[in-house]
Amino acid sequence: MIRATGLTLRRGAKVLLDNTDFVINPGERVGIVGKNGAGKSTLFSLLQGKLDADAGTVLLPSGWRIASVEQEISHNSNPAREFVMDGDVHLRAIQAERAGTPDSDGHRIAELESALVEAGAWSAPSRAEQLLAGLGFAPDQWLSPVNSFSGGWQMRLALARALMAPSDLLLLDEPTNHLDLDAMLWLERWLGAYEGTVLLISHDTEFLDAVARTILHFDQGKLIRYKGGYEDFLTQRAERIRLAHLAIDRQSRETARLQSFIDRFKAKATKAKQAQSRVKALARMEVLAPLQRESGIDIRIPPPTSMPDPLLVLDKVSTGYTDANGAARPILRDVQLIVRGGDRIGVLGVNGAGKSTLIKTLAEELPVLAGERRASKGLEIGYFAQHQLDMLDLESTPLQHLMRLAPQTREQELRNYLGGFGFSGDTVNSKVAPMSGGEKARLALSLIVWQKPNLLLLDEPSNHLDVDTREALATALAEFAGSVLLVSHDRHLLRTTVDNFWIVADGQVQEFDGDLEDYRDWLTARAASARAEARNEAQGENAETPSVDRKAQRRHEAEERQRIALLRKPLDGKLKKVEADMEAASRRLKELDALIADPEFYSDARRDERLKVLAEHGELGKKHGMLEEHWLELQEELEALAAS
Template identity: 55%
Template structure:
């Protein structure tokens, strides 16, 4: 259950050791809740989830504490068994020498060798290098990294942990293309059972060999990758539609016979027989396609051209010293010279840390240029979508409340119709958003931006 909404109902699915499984379904279908069940954080109202008790499970932590610990050591912390053995060895070596201690120390050294303790640093460095960290960054404290880089460190921890079952929820979020390609190759070589939640079909096609689809509160297993699943489901929908049409014709024929002959004594027995056939006929449920989600951007009120012009701009941050309150300027992107024209579609590329988000924030007006001149067109209306927009939503309020706050003079029905175009229908439109999935909250944040009719749309990792 999610609140009062049942997510899964009387489902059965069997997964085999070594399967690489893609768990898919609409936003809010229950994918992350199913992971919560596997981790033991949630409990089923009925039924059981069963897997071997000796299996070691690894998953990505959702929170990253602001530690002074170096990034490399933090990643290695994912190998809990190794760290425990190291702590035990350090304790015994601090104790007075004795024959018993010597024996235990010898056993611990043997156990550390079995745990590959002597290669752990090189393995950690390989993981972090694949995820885009430089050797210098590996020695920096965890607290010095931004949220996206900390999520990479959490991913590295999960990959460092020896496991029989690995759970990854949207692992490609916050990764650039090089890191995604590296992760795909690493997961192909992973020897255990893997379950991935992802909306990246190319990534799923390259990694998984089984798809488990959550649909209508049921789980259905498909062999093959995501493209194979789409073919199989399309074929099943065609067959289901054909079976439904055939049953509809049969029902119509039986009902016609019954209505014509039930009053005739000579045909009464045949009519009764057909009535029983009709009563026993199990009504086939249609196999529905996923709910369509489409929306249109409202026409902007103004169309200045150019939208903005930047000349010799340096973008970055002003950092105030806590001791003497002096301000230090940290330049991230320098020498920016460009203009934005109405109707342009621009993709902003660069390795992580190159300054993409810094440039976007400068264009959005959240950061003032350190130097240079930025001129904004008269009537410029910016719609800025980034992760912090989702975090600023009020969890105790509804989608209708959020939209009503920025459109207080608009009729409620018009607001409901607009939210309906973003798949916020029925009771959902007036429900608290606290139990919404991450994807549903992101969709609401996007809806609020679209309502405001921007003439410049800035999207910072909109698919995360």
């Protein structure tokens, strides 16, 4: 186990941990949470031996192998598959020694050949390819040099390399930052099967909740342990704060404000499935209002001064880029979409499908190559791009940034506004350069929404934000009176803030009539279809047309059907059992959802019932998720059987 005793960690003059103790047991999946700058990454550096504790001790089992994700790989020119295989350092060392051992040393060669078999040398290329495929790399990219990939895809390669390494302790610091939803779901499954100990830093609360079974929270110089996943941690911590009587008056006001919004939303909701998902997310925010108050982040987006309808129309638009020779390179074609006043749209699609291209076109960052972009006269766009942090003046302060936008506004009003985004006291006059990515993202958001846009175009706005700021942003966007188009892999943010979805795929943009669970099913079906198509093509290429004995062929086909039927029978039985359990869990979740959506449920008189219901809902939600994963695995087995 990992045991810390009297641990003190400092970064400069700042105390990150002060005389704290904690234990992590073998095989645990531990989520490490806390505000930006709390010390999460510093703790990882300590466990890796890259720095020493200022006081106290941290003891790890002496034989433990530690794997983590490298941050700097851009100059590596090795083929992607070889780079991933290099993560298995032990195997590479044996291979190097075997290559350098003279043929005359037969005894040592025999030892090394045995060691290669034990280290899985012959299956290593296949293991590396499985990791690459799971993280979204197509087979024709497996032998491409590492430095030919963009930064985001290089980080996927670094992640695959870390997963390739045999390890007892896996340290993952924001592993989902550059993953799309299907790659995230794959990583969740992979970590579920990993036999070692996992320490995970993530601001993606749904991913954290799916993987972690224990939470360690940086809290006022201590690491506080919570049993369960992230949702359990939130509920337990909210109750701790409530019992400590922190900000009860403010909590009551937040409760009334959010409940009013929930009531308004339910009254106008038209799509039952997505509406129910969003009501649940908003109800969760209301229960956890004291956590938001304690965080000191209270983002409020000013209402727009006008709301034309429609705001923006794309009429048979083709959009993309122009190459060095001036030739048009369309990414999206024949896009026919309308953004109406009050729309709240989540943009889905795998990495590289064209989501950012669509947002840039709507924001006029990219010109249309064909068709027409028509904007209403009163359109005011607030655009948060993935490169937004690079637009900040590093030598200026948050207050100076805002004063440039509003030179006539009183300084105290500007300070009050920045305070809602977590900049208070001396921080409003601190230079931007040394700030964390999360602090810079908060500042960029504050500058965008100050200008009272009626259309927010947000491209991965939460990438650098800590959990508290993500919750505050979700609340602010849920209450925003204007229109929102949101590209994000943060499923909680999507559930909380959008009513409808668009899917970007195959050069097209289409409305999607469903929620995130339906999108996951869509991804699964699409992947299965692609695999089937690839098999059909391969079979077509290998097809031969000799004369066939039809009678023998029919006999063989009958025997094959009988063989497959025998193999299918136990799988079908398991599938029926899983489906029955999923149906029972879904029925109970619907009953609990009805309770959670009832405003009376949040009265003081029902506090004990509320805690039991929320706990049951959390456990049942996890059970339903695991059943779904098992269902998918059984479906894949059946599909593989049918294809064999």
